[in-house]
Amino acid sequence: MTAAAAAVDVRALTRSYRPRRGGPESEVTALRGVDLTVEQGEVRGLLGPNGAGKTTLCKILCTVLTPTGGTAHVLGHDVAADPRSVKPLVGIVFGGDRGLYGRLGARQNLQLWGALYGLYGAPCAAASANCSTGSASPTAPTNASTGSPAA
Structure with a gap:
């Protein structure tokens, strides 16, 4: 290069x-x-x-x-x-109403992208631990802009 x-x-x-x-x-x-x-x-x-x-x-x-x-x-x-x-x-997020990202909570999205970049297990969990999902369940889908439960 x-x-x-x-x-x-x-x-x-x-x-x-x-x-x-x-x-x-x-x-x-x-x-x-x-x-x-x-x-x-x-x-x-x-x-x-x-x-x-x-x-x-x-x-x-x-x-x-x-x-x-x-x-x-x-x-x-x-x-x-x-x-x-x-x-x-590089980084990219493909949009669309039928996309996967909107069906995942914020933490799940971080874990998905962490895995795509080779970050697994404890390091990935630690990196996404500070992510608030806005609900009682750490894996419940939420609206990323409002923190309210996803429809």
Whole structure:
């Protein structure tokens, strides 16, 4: 990694999926030959219709998915070859009404993300111990902004 590395550097990035049902002929390509550079300090947005690959690209950059072709680097670190170096540099929360995060309490969200970053057991419990869920149950889902029980 060099000090002048781009924040994000993507070259010929491809990601294909094989649906749960169907054979190889039903393979879906979510990303095909994507090139993107975002310099440090720049802010970019991803716009496109449903199915355009926006979430897939973000998941690859955050090391949640691996690309099926091409390369992706975050601050000079290859997301496929060196995900452990990338994870501390990025953070993302995928929204949506059907998402998992809203169904979990604040402490549960901290424990989930701790586990995703390799923090388990006592260290994870200690890190999330100061989190108040706003209810008598430490695992009851709550509204993160109000502390009241989730609907």
